[in-house]
Amino acid sequence: MKKLFPILQPLITTVFIFIACVIYGLSLAPSILFFQYVLNNLLFASQHMFLNAFIVGVALSLCFFVFGISLIFIVGFIFRILPIKPKPGSYRLGSLQTIKWGLCGAFLKLVNVAFLDMITPTFLNIIYFRMVGAKVGKNVQINSISINDPWLLKIGDNSVIGGGASINCHTVESGKLILERVEIGKNCTIGAQSLVWPGCEIGDGSILSTKSVLRKRSKVGEKQVWKGNPAKNIRDKSKQV
Numbered sequence: 001m002k003k004l005f006p007i008l009q010p011l012i013t014t015v016f017i018f019i020a021c022v023i024y025g026l027s028l029a030p031s032i033l034f035f036q037y038v039l040n041n042l043l044f045a046s047q048h049m050f051l052n053a054f055i056v057g058v059a060l061s062l063c064f065f066v067f068g069i070s071l072i073f074i075v076g077f078i079f080r081i082l083p084i085k086p087k088p089g090s091y092r093l094g095s096l097q098t099i100k101w102g103l104c105g106a107f108l109k110l111v112n113v114a115f116l117d118m119i120t121p122t123f124l125n126i127i128y129f130r131m132v133g134a135k136v137g138k139n140v141q142i143n144s145i146s147i148n149d150p151w152l153l154k155i156g157d158n159s160v161i162g163g164g165a166s167i168n169c170h171t172v173e174s175g176k177l178i179l180e181r182v183e184i185g186k187n188c189t190i191g192a193q194s195l196v197w198p199g200c201e202i203g204d205g206s207i208l209s210t211k212s213v214l215r216k217r218s219k220v221g222e223k224q225v226w227k228g229n230p231a232k233n234i235r236d237k238s239k240q241v
Helices: 005-041 049-081 096-114 123-131
Strands: 089-092 153-155 170-173 176-179 182-184 224-228 231-236
Touching: 005 049, 005 096, 049 096, 049 123, 089 096, 096 176
Parallel strands: 153 182
Antiparallel strands: 089 176, 170 176, 224 231
8 A cells, every 4th residue: 555655646536636625515505596596586677786796696695605515514424325434543644544534624725714703703613613523522612623533532521622722632653643532521622733642532621722732642631721732730729718
């Protein structure tokens, strides 16, 4: 497999470009049908040029959101039906599992680049992350699009992921892809622009401060506050009066 990788990579890339065109095409189809309806039934109903321009503008805006919502459900459906999500483990680069991981990342990027920022944070991005495999509890807010390998992520009820925070469930070390789960408990806060590496476990009620970096396989206890780069425990809320 390693010897074939230089050949497989451009081949897989070419095939995926075609797949991406099909996915975007399917996502655009409802928008195109809606816009055609507007052109045929609403446009030019008035002779007022500004009103017609306004109708076109609103229709195009709605088309964008119809496209984006269609896209997240199509990609989510692909993740549900295709066995492409690699399990936690260590895999040689160029192996079948790393190819599957790369394919997952490519599908996720279709949504990230085109639409995800527009619905972050809303109930729609929660639905999307659940569809692609993340275990997300009730009343969770995810104010970031930098959620890598979401099928390996678990977030408990009432937790908040701050703006621009990044959660990674993978690293590449010594020619190997390493995938590990990340578990965030209930009532936790992951500060804005912070970074969580694979294998981390964050206990209920804990806080990772803004711009902090939680090194891989760190274990944060319940009701603790971690801060810094690398992040360290600076306060135990459970011991406060």
